[in-house]
Amino acid sequence: METLERILIEHPFFEGMKREHLELLVGCASNIRFDAGQFILREGEEANHFYLIRHGQVALETFAPERGPITIGTLGEGDVLGWSWIVAPNRWTLDARAIQLTRAIAMDGKCLREKSESDHDLGYALLKRFTQVMVNRLFATRLQLLNVYESH
Amino acid sequence: MSTNLTEVPSIVPPSLDPMLPRPYRVQQLRQETSDTFTLELEPESGKSDFSFTPGQFNMLYAFGVGEVPISISGDPGKPATLVHTTREVGMVTRAMRELKPSDWLGVRGPFGAGWPVTDARGADVVIVAGGIGLAPLRPALYQLLAARKYYGKLVLLYGTRTPADILFRRELHQWHARFDLEVHVTVDRAMGNWRGNVGVVTTLIARAPFDPHSTVAMVCGPEVMMRFTAQELERRGVAVDNIYLSMERNMKCAVGFCGHCQFGPSFICKDGPVFRYDRIQPLLAVREI
Numbered sequence: 001m002e003t004l005e006r007i008l009i010e011h012p013f014f015e016g017m018k019r020e021h022l023e024l025l026v027g028c029a030s031n032i033r034f035d036a037g038q039f040i041l042r043e044g045e046e047a048n049h050f051y052l053i054r055h056g057q058v059a060l061e062t063f064a065p066e067r068g069p070i071t072i073g074t075l076g077e078g079d080v081l082g083w084s085w086i087v088a089p090n091r092w093t094l095d096a097r098a099i100q101l102t103r104a105i106a107m108d109g110k111c112l113r114e115k116s117e118s119d120h121d122l123g124y125a126l127l128k129r130f131t132q133v134m135v136n137r138l139f140a141t142r143l144q145l146l147n148v149y150e151s152h
Numbered sequence: 153m154s155t156n157l158t159e160v161p162s163i164v165p166p167s168l169d170p171m172l173p174r175p176y177r178v179q180q181l182r183q184e185t186s187d188t189f190t191l192e193l194e195p196e197s198g199k200s201d202f203s204f205t206p207g208q209f210n211m212l213y214a215f216g217v218g219e220v221p222i223s224i225s226g227d228p229g230k231p232a233t234l235v236h237t238t239r240e241v242g243m244v245t246r247a248m249r250e251l252k253p254s255d256w257l258g259v260r261g262p263f264g265a266g267w268p269v270t271d272a273r274g275a276d277v278v279i280v281a282g283g284i285g286l287a288p289l290r291p292a293l294y295q296l297l298a299a300r301k302y303y304g305k306l307v308l309l310y311g312t313r314t315p316a317d318i319l320f321r322r323e324l325h326q327w328h329a330r331f332d333l334e335v336h337v338t339v340d341r342a343m344g345n346w347r348g349n350v351g352v353v354t355t356l357i358a359r360a361p362f363d364p365h366s367t368v369a370m371v372c373g374p375e376v377m378m379r380f381t382a383q384e385l386e387r388r389g390v391a392v393d394n395i396y397l398s399m400e401r402n403m404k405c406a407v408g409f410c411g412h413c414q415f416g417p418s419f420i421c422k423d424g425p426v427f428r429y430d431r432i433q434p435l436l437a438v439r440e441i
Contacts, residue, residue: 059350071342071350078359099347143352144340148377149283149313 004029007105011052013080013129021122024115028108034098040081041096047084048110053077056102061095073140074099083130085109170407173213173258176234178251184237184319188284189249190225193234193257200232206291207266207398207426211406212236213258214247221403223288224262229298234259237287237319263406264425267292268396272368276304278360280381282311282353282373286319288398289372300332305362307334311353315339315346334361353377354384364389372398379436382429395429
């Protein structure tokens with residue numbers, strides 16, 4: 001069985017993180033699993049976690065009346081789910097639902113927010129990584145809006 | 153790239169006039185999606201002497217309407233039937249869509265340079281297709297699967313706008329069921345019962361199972377999709393000289409005489425349509441080309 005510490009150290013998201021910060025992170029981490037169809041996050045609810053997906057697939061959804069749930073994107077193994085825990089007012093802006101059995105490491109965002117307030121180096125290291133996630137997701141969304149498959 | 157106007161491209165057998173369409177009879181027309189269809193053709197004589205390299209195209213002539221370049225989407229190992237898949241976008245393809253079995257069509261070709269299927273032996277191969285770009289890549293996939301033992305990992309990444317736009321759905325299911333081919337499909341928009349990936353095809357590249365340092369990538373789709381796909385492949389570590397793109401321009405003569413498809417120093421019809429990425433990379437950023 002892999003230890004949480006080992007998983008976090010080897011995860012590309014935490015590459016280059018200082019040893020003492022990784023130790024802090026391990027204290028805020030726990031293993032979690034979601035069955036197919038289970039909601040992981042609900043739009044509007046308080047955002048106090050983020051997740052490192054180890055296995056499975058997750059749909060980011062919103063709901064439109066008379067249209068039902070609309071999938072905005074999907075995430076899979078190795079992806080990071082959830083950034084609202086770090087951005088005020090710390091409320092989820094989308095639903096996230098496991099499409100299949102999904103295993104993840106849940107990171108306690110409330111605990112990390114507190115630690116980041118007292119250790120700005122940790123806060124900066126986390127913000128740098130989440131900014132990269134946001135930029136990648138924004139770029140992918142722009143390509144989706146472009147309709148890149150048209151006119152061939 | 154040479155542009156010798158007096159030299160007939162070597163892909164055309166000297167006995168055939170590359171400007172003369174040969175009559176082919178429609179065997180079958182199959183609707184693939186709401187705006188794409190596949191034509192299966194057989195030669196007038198019933199005996200086919202046609203052979204092609206995956207990635208090549210033919211000029212198809214709807215008599216009395218016009219001629220358009222269309223990639224060959226069939227199996228190079230089954231040359232008796234000539235297969236083309238196209239989108240209904242203009243007058244000529246609209247006329248083709250109206251054809252019935254036993255109707256006639258003129259065929260010139262095959263033309264152009266194809267995918268480096270044989271040269272990729274020994275490497276992993278990643279095929280990245282967007283929309284109808286899967287059609288010119290299907291012959292390469294047939295050939296790769298026919299000689300499967302010569303390749304490392306085979307990965308097909310395919311993106312479309314919606315689930316309804318997915319081409320060759322039945323074959324995709326068959327390919328997906330194979331143990332020696334990894335297939336990932338993604339759509340831009342999904343509702344209801346779609347349980348697959350949602351996002352542009354480039355998002356599949358980061359976690360696709362291949363060794364970037366020993367991979368040949370074949371990419372086909374609209375130019376903007378290919379540009380971002382090539383950048384993502386490069387970011388993953390695939391060498392620029394191992395990435396191949398199939399380019400598209402307005403083609404008329406198909407043998408490098410008329411200049412309609414000039415792309416910098418090259419003609420798409422005779423030097424392409426498949427190009428190595430590093431050879432055309434600077435041109436992809438030129439807006440006027």
